[in-house]
Amino acid sequence: MKLLFFIIVSVLILGCSTSNPYNDEKMYDLASQFKDLSQTVDGSIKFGEVAIENGHQALERVSIEQPDKVAPFAEYIIKVEVQGDNAVLLLCDEDIALIEDAGCNAVLDKVYWQALNPNSCVITLDSHQLCK
Template sequence: MKHLLFIIVSMLIVGCSASNPYNDEKMYDLASQFKDLSQTVDGAIKFGEVTVETGQQALERVSVEQPDKVAPFAEYVIKVELQGDNAVLLLCDDNIALIEDAGCNAVLDKVYWQVLNPNSCVITLDSHQLCK
């Protein structure tokens, strides 16, 4: 009976840990750095000396000028979308959205790593509503 209880508890622990491969502590730290990156990219668009045409160009400029801001995300996909003069960034692990943020405000806008959805690496935020 003790062995059966041990097996059931072990399976529950493994099942729960396998359902979300992202450690909350690590991801909250990454989210803080991502918020900083989104504000930096947004600032490069609004106040940079060189005009950028796309969000990807703004991210590339930040990568060259401040590589430490982008370094923590080397193993991830970063999507950037310009919405007017605002930047919206999305961090993905392959095709799974993890964090989404508009760089114009002081809050982290969306956290997705706690409920993972395949094929969700698509920007959904509307900066016109968030950046007033």
């Protein structure tokens, strides 16, 4: 009986310690929406009628004009960096990076939620390399 109890407790502890708090199905759906948001922000920088000077301003403009694009990310932090005439966006949960994308290309650039690192909410992509 003690052995059975030990095995059950061990399995529960092991399962809890190695589980990822982010559901892949939900995150892939979120990643698709994030890709769409990054392309929208990138487009507003390149083709918008108002000159955009920084990432915060670009995201604010999209939030006003197309709030449905930003709504799925209400519980997250979105960082935007303008690199030349390109936008790079990073989605974070507090200080943990989840998804990073340059809006200039058709692929999702970086997925981080499968290997979580604290204090990783820093933009690392170089759009000059990705947006040729």
